[in-house]
Structure formats: C-alpha cells, structure tokens
Amino acid sequence: MESLTVELGVRSYPIHIGAGLLARGELLQPHLRGSQVCIVTNETVAPLYLARVESMLGGRRVSTVILPDGEQHKTLDTVTIIYDRLLELGFSRSATLIALGGGVIGDMTGFAAATYQRGINFIQIPTTLLSQVDSSVGGKTGVNRPLGKNMVGAFYQPQCVLIDTATLNTLPERELKAGLAEVIKYGLINNPRFLDWLEHNMAALLRRDPVALAASIKVSCDEKAAIVAADETETGLRAILNLGHTFGHAIETAMGYGVWLHGEAVAAGMVMAADLSWRMGLLQQGEAARVKRIIASAGLPVAPPAIAPDIFIRYMSKDKKADEGKIRFVLLEALGKAAVKEGVDSSLLAATLGAGAQLTAG
Amino acid sequence: MESLTVELGVRSYPIHIGAGLLARGELLQPHLRGSQVCIVTNETVAPLYLARVESMLGGRRVSTVILPDGEQHKTLDTVTIIYDRLLELGFSRSATLIALGGGVIGDMTGFAAATYQRGINFIQIPTTLLSQVDSSVGGKTGVNRPLGKNMVGAFYQPQCVLIDTATLNTLPERELKAGLAEVIKYGLINNPRFLDWLEHNMAALLRRDPVALAASIKVSCDEKAAIVAADETETGLRAILNLGHTFGHAIETAMGYGVWLHGEAVAAGMVMAADLSWRMGLLQQGEAARVKRIIASAGLPVAPPAIAPDIFIRYMSKDKKADEGKIRFVLLEALGKAAVKEGVDSSLLAATLGAGAQLTAG
Numbered sequence: 001m002e003s004l005t006v007e008l009g010v011r012s013y014p015i016h017i018g019a020g021l022l023a024r025g026e027l028l029q030p031h032l033r034g035s036q037v038c039i040v041t042n043e044t045v046a047p048l049y050l051a052r053v054e055s056m057l058g059g060r061r062v063s064t065v066i067l068p069d070g071e072q073h074k075t076l077d078t079v080t081i082i083y084d085r086l087l088e089l090g091f092s093r094s095a096t097l098i099a100l101g102g103g104v105i106g107d108m109t110g111f112a113a114a115t116y117q118r119g120i121n122f123i124q125i126p127t128t129l130l131s132q133v134d135s136s137v138g139g140k141t142g143v144n145r146p147l148g149k150n151m152v153g154a155f156y157q158p159q160c161v162l163i164d165t166a167t168l169n170t171l172p173e174r175e176l177k178a179g180l181a182e183v184i185k186y187g188l189i190n191n192p193r194f195l196d197w198l199e200h201n202m203a204a205l206l207r208r209d210p211v212a213l214a215a216s217i218k219v220s221c222d223e224k225a226a227i228v229a230a231d232e233t234e235t236g237l238r239a240i241l242n243l244g245h246t247f248g249h250a251i252e253t254a255m256g257y258g259v260w261l262h263g264e265a266v267a268a269g270m271v272m273a274a275d276l277s278w279r280m281g282l283l284q285q286g287e288a289a290r291v292k293r294i295i296a297s298a299g300l301p302v303a304p305p306a307i308a309p310d311i312f313i314r315y316m317s318k319d320k321k322a323d324e325g326k327i328r329f330v331l332l333e334a335l336g337k338a339a340v341k342e343g344v345d346s347s348l349l350a351a352t353l354g355a356g357a358q359l360t361a362g
Numbered sequence: 363m364e365s366l367t368v369e370l371g372v373r374s375y376p377i378h379i380g381a382g383l384l385a386r387g388e389l390l391q392p393h394l395r396g397s398q399v400c401i402v403t404n405e406t407v408a409p410l411y412l413a414r415v416e417s418m419l420g421g422r423r424v425s426t427v428i429l430p431d432g433e434q435h436k437t438l439d440t441v442t443i444i445y446d447r448l449l450e451l452g453f454s455r456s457a458t459l460i461a462l463g464g465g466v467i468g469d470m471t472g473f474a475a476a477t478y479q480r481g482i483n484f485i486q487i488p489t490t491l492l493s494q495v496d497s498s499v500g501g502k503t504g505v506n507r508p509l510g511k512n513m514v515g516a517f518y519q520p521q522c523v524l525i526d527t528a529t530l531n532t533l534p535e536r537e538l539k540a541g542l543a544e545v546i547k548y549g550l551i552n553n554p555r556f557l558d559w560l561e562h563n564m565a566a567l568l569r570r571d572p573v574a575l576a577a578s579i580k581v582s583c584d585e586k587a588a589i590v591a592a593d594e595t596e597t598g599l600r601a602i603l604n605l606g607h608t609f610g611h612a613i614e615t616a617m618g619y620g621v622w623l624h625g626e627a628v629a630a631g632m633v634m635a636a637d638l639s640w641r642m643g644l645l646q647q648g649e650a651a652r653v654k655r656i657i658a659s660a661g662l663p664v665a666p667p668a669i670a671p672d673i674f675i676r677y678m679s680k681d682k683k684a685d686e687g688k689i690r691f692v693l694l695e696a697l698g699k700a701a702v703k704e705g706v707d708s709s710l711l712a713a714t715l716g717a718g719a720q721l722t723a724g
Contacts, residue, residue, distance in 0.1 A: 080438065080507075084508075084509065117513060117515075118515045118516055119595070141480075142477075142480060145446065147449035148449055151449060151479060152478065152479075154481070154516060155480050
C-alpha cells in the first residue's frame with residue numbers, strides 16, 4: 001500500500017492506494033464520526049462492491065442509497081434523494097457519507113455531504129480510474145445544470161480517500177481509457193519524466209498491470225495533491241488542472257452529457273490545446289504531434305466530433321473557467337509545463353477548431 | 363452610522379448599521395468583484411427598495427431576480443431559479459449576488475452564492491429586524507426540506523452586511539415583534555445588562571424609535587459576531603444561539619412553515635426553555651416568570667399552539683441540533699447565561715410540554 005497526504009491544514013487528509021484495500025476496515029474506521037453511516041453508490045457498482053464496503057464498517061448502523069448510473073443523473077434532483085433518505089433515517093450532523101463509485105457518485109455524494117445540515121463527514125472510495133486520479137482528490141463537488149456542467153457545487157474535502165486498484169479489474173475498457181486521459185494530463189501539465197514513463201508503460205496500463213496502474217495512480221494523486229494544496233479554491237495555479245477541459249466541456253455539452261465520456265472529451269481537448277499552443281508559437285510542431293501520439297496510444301480520441309466552430313465557441317464561453325466573456329485556455333508552454341492564457345487570437349482558435357477533420361485523419 | 367467587524371480571519375467582514383445607508387453606495391462598492399451583479403429580492407421588497415439598491419451600484423451591469431415572498435418558498439426549487447438566471451446571464455465566478463430582503467431571501471441567496479460555480483461573492487442587505495439581528499450575520503445559509511427546516515445549506519460568509527434601519531419603517535408590526543424575539547434572546551443568553559435595557563426600552567422599540575432600534579441592532583450584532591467568531595461552524599458555543607429554537611422549530615414544523623413566524627415560534631420556545639430550566643432547578647421561578655414577562659411585553663406569544671406532547675417530541679428529535687436521537691436543549695443557568703444540556707429528564711420535559719395551557723393562561 002502507498003499513502004500520501006493532501007496538505008490543507010486542518011482539512012488535510014490521507015489517500016491510500018493499493019490492491020485489496022476494501023478488505024482493510026482499519027483504514028476506514030478512524031475517519032468515521034458517530035455511528036450513523038450511509039453508503040451512496042449506483043446500480044452498477046453496488047452488486048460488485050457494496051457488501052465488501054459494508055463489512056468494513058465494524059457493526060455500525062449502515063444505510064445505503066443506490067442511485068441510477070450515469071452522468072445524466074448528476075442533478076440536484078438526484079442529490080435530493082440522498083438528502084431525503086438521510087432525513088428519513090434521522091441522520092444528524094455527526095453522520096458520515098461514503099461515496100462508492102466513479103466521479104458522478106463522488107461529486108454528488110460530496111455535494112450532499114457539503115450541504116446536508118451545512119456539512120457532514122464524507123469518505124471517497126473511487127472505483128474508476130478517472131475518479132481515482134482526479135475527481136476523488138481535491139474537494140470539488142457538484143452537479144450539472146442544463147446550461148452547464150458542474151455549475152452548482154462546493155469545495156468540500158473528504159476525511160479520507162481509499163483507492164483499491166483491484167476495483168479496476170471490473171472497469172469497462174472504454175472507461176479505463178477515459179481515465180488514462182487524466183493520467184496523461186499530469187505528465188503534460190507538470191511532469192515531463194512521467195510523460196516519458198507513460199510512453200514506455202502505456203501497453204502495461206492498458207492490460208491492467210497492477211504495478212503499473214498503482215504507480216500511475218500514485219504519481220497522479222501526488223501531482224494533484226500538490227496543486228490542490230497550493231490553491232484549494234482555484235484562484236490561480238489550480239486552473240492548470242483544466243488542460244483540455246475548456247474544449248472538452250464544450251464537446252460534452254454539445255453532444256449531450258454522457259455521449260462522450262468526460263475523459264474522451266478531455267483527451268480530444270488536450271490534443272486541441274496542444275494544437276492551439278503550437279499555432280501560438282508556444283510548442284514545437286513535433287511536441288504537439290507527440291501529445292497526439294501518446295493520447296492515441298491510450299486508445300483515446302484525438303479529434304472532436306463534428307461541431308460547428310460557432311457552436312463550439314458558444315459552449316466554451318459558457319464554461320465556468322470563462323471570465324467576463326473572455327475564454328481562458330490552459331495551454332502548453334512545453335511538454336510538462338502548462339499556463340493559463342486569455343485573449344487568444346481568434347483566427348488561431350478558428351484554425352484549431354477547423355483542424356478537427358485533419359486531426360482525425362492525421 | 364455604527365460599524366463592527368465579524369472576526370473570521372481571511373473571511374472577516376464589516377457590518378454597517380444606520381438610518382439611510384441605502385443612499386451610501388460607497389459602502390457597497392468596495393465589496394463588489396467584477397462587473398456582474400445580481401440583486402435577489404422578493405415581490406414585497408422590490409417595489410420598496412430595489413431601485414434604491416440599483417442606484418448604489420455605480421453603473422455596473424445589474425440584473426435582478428424577484429422571488430415570491432414567504433417561508434414556503436425557501437426551497438431548492440427556488441434557489442434553482444437563481445442558478446439558472448445566473449447561467450442565462452453567463453455570470454462567471456467573479457460575479458456578486460446581493461440579498462435584499464428578510465431571512466428567507468438572505469438564506470437562499472447566500473446558499474446560491476455558496477454553491478454557484480462553487481462559490482461567488484455575496485452581500486447582505488437585510489430589511490427585516492429578524493434578519494438584521496440574526497440571519498444576515500454569521501454565514502448560515504440554506505433551504506428547507508419537507509422533513510425539516512434548514513436541513514440543506516452551507517456555512518458561507520458575506521463580504522459585507524449593510525443594515526439600513528430606515529427599512530424597518532415599512533416592516534409589518536407582526537414582523538417587527540418577531541424580530542424582537544431574537545433581540546431578547548441575546549440578552550437572555552449572554553447579556554443581563556442588555557436585558558435590563560430592553561425592559562426599559564421595549565415601548566420605544568415597539569414605536570420604532572430609530573435610536574432605540576439602532577442601539578438594539580448594534581448590541582445584537584455585537585453579541586452574535588462574538589459568538590460566531592469563536593465558533594463559526596457550530597461545534598460548541600454557537601449552539602447557545604439556538605435558545606428557544608428546538609421548541610420553536612417543532613412549532614414551525616408542526617404548524618406548517620409560515621403559519622407561525624420564526625420569531626414567534628422562538629419566543630414561545632424561549633418561554634418553554636425558561637420553564638424547563640426552572641423545573642430542572644437551573645433558574646428561580648421568578649426568573650422564568652421574568653422571561654415570560656419580557657417576551658409578553660414585546661407582544662409575542664408566551665405559549666405554543668396546541669400540539670400533542672408526543673408530536674412535539676417527534677419534531678424536536680428531528681431537529682438538527684439533535685445528536686444521535688438524544689434531544690439537546692439550550693437552557694438558562696441564569697438570566698444572561700445559556701448552556702447546552704442533553705439527557706433532560708423526560709418527566710420534566712413532559713411537564714413543560716403539558717404546561718402550555720397554563721402558560722397561555724398565566
């Protein structure tokens with residue numbers, strides 16, 4: 001088992017990573033407060049792992065909420081199901097919520113924990129690669145609105161994140177690849193050596209080699225924890241975690257939530273960000289091509305679906321990273337060095353948006 | 363004008379109190395960030411004060427959301443109206459929300475500000491006595507669920523609270539009295555000299571003497587600010603602010619939200635808390651009688667409506683101040699000294715609940 005700490009003063013918390021951690025109740029129990037515990041999961045994950053997590057809780061009064069699976073259910077209405085179950089159970093402020101599942105479950109459970117009686121304890125047990133390397137770390141919680149993803153939410157940190165890498169054995173191939181998009185992101189934004197490592201180990205990751213997976217998750221969590229510790233509420237540095245996300249959110253919104261997986265949209269978005277970085281003279285053409293190659297090697301899309309440029313721009317400017325109508329992009333100044341840029345030349349942006357077909361062919 | 367600061371480190375903020383402050387744009391403008399401002403108010407307050415607040419904002423792009431008036435609208439559905447208006451307007455993270463109205467508007471606007479894009483600036487302009495002395499100070503935001511009041515919310519501090527005491531001239535008599543319940547509370551829990559002052563000045567307060575009102579608001583805000591500074595998220599001391607609220611919430615829930623005003627329910631609840639304190643040997647009978655007398659002098663109810671004791675207890679144990687099923691009461695150890703007590707003898711509680719009729723008569 002490997003462990004790290006997200007350093008946030010009184011809100012610091014550990015992340016434990018390893019195969020078989022769902023048998024290690026002693027990792028979970030110190031983070032429970034009171035005897036009321038509710039596990040929130042979904043219809044897909046419950047048959048696989050719910051019983052195992054229940055057996056970690058040492059005889060406490062454990063309740064469960066089993067939600068429908070899918071990004072289209074990441075809504076206030078679904079969170080209300082959690083609130084009302086907790087109220088029916090008479091759960092107090094000293095109750096603990098456990099999120100068992102992927103990013104949608106983690107984001108909604110975290111938001112419910114942030115807002116039920118103005119905040120109760122919660123624990124993340126992410127079961128997808130995407131949530132293990134990204135959404136379970138850093139305290140972003142929330143839900144979608146029809147006019148935008150993650151537009152309602154809170155910064156709210158868990159007490160503990162427990163990552164059992166063995167849960168990845170039941171993850172569908174497509175979701176494994178989607179998770180690799182965020183893993184690659186950490187190399188691109190801040191860690192060139194990790195990028196080299198990924199190029200040599202992508203095949204091992206795709207065949208779910210447990211040692212390679214655990215190593216990539218550890219590096220990803222280390223990278224994210226350091227950035228979150230420096231800028232918890234995204235007033236500056238943390239924005240670099242959104243590499244590929246401005247383009248990616250537009251893809252997800254334009255296609256309808258859940259048609260493209262988040263990681264797939266971010267993958268295409270990172271290729272677009274690299275393309276734009278090259279057009280702006282920040283990256284060499286060969287470096288942009290390398291970004292595309294590594295993303296392709298993970299079996300991820302390297303171009304957006306067919307979306308008219310004006311639609312693309314409209315959805316990007318609704319992105320919450322937009323400030324006063326100006327679109328902000330996270331771009332690459334080198335492989336392993338990201339920076340936030342505003343006021344991008346509109347003809348260069350148009351070229352990147354228009355290059356979609358080329359990119360698909362290229 | 364009088365000013366005080368709620369001392370919460372980086373989240374500290376000023377409260378300005380005085381007649382005519384809605385003409386003082388310079389008090390508001392330093393707390394705006396960016397140019398996007400949205401005023402949230404209701405159908406009752408908008409015709410009275412909306413134009414005046416708009417004119418304080420110095421030519422910024424000001425939008426408004428006008429909600430229906432009343433506690434029954436303090437719901438997630440109503441907050442969603444705010445979210446979706448902000449999204450339609452393309453408002454970013456640097457937008458500012460201004461709550462203009464009573465506690466319901468302040469609580470919902472604060473919750474919308476806490477959760478829109480994970481947190482934007484907000485400013486409180488409370489226009490009722492209750493919100494000026496209580497809900498606008500201290501950062502409690504939230505909405506009701508059918509199973510309980512304020513069960514969904516966040517601790518989220520405003521940038522500034524602006525109290526124009528002249529707005530009280532348009533406040534209905536019944537709401538003025540309801541606000542006095544919380545004013546009296548500060549005397550009961552922590553300030554025996556203020557209690558003496560209130561006994562001598564109640565008539566002046568009821569005839570809306572501006573000097574008396576401003577003085578009572580200042581003392582109330584000082585008391586609340588000190589308690590909030592010591593315990594922002596109610597892990598201990600802050601609970602004493604709930605004197606009368608465990609009984610009061612049960613009254614509000616049993617009668618249906620909005621039938622009894624919050625302050626009326628708290629007034630009867632404080633008399634009940636004093637009665638229980640006397641039965642437990644904490645207060646002298648004469649002190650409990652004095653509590654009842656001062657509350658009666660404000661024209662407030664000194665007994666609950668007819669609610670069967672078992673119903674009363676059921677609603678109290680759903681109260682969020684309840685821990686693991688045990689009901690916690692804020693009781694008085696003296697006039698001017700409150701303390702939280704658990705494990706109250708059930709026969710003494712039954713006597714207090716059964717004394718309702720006597721209290722009404724007495």
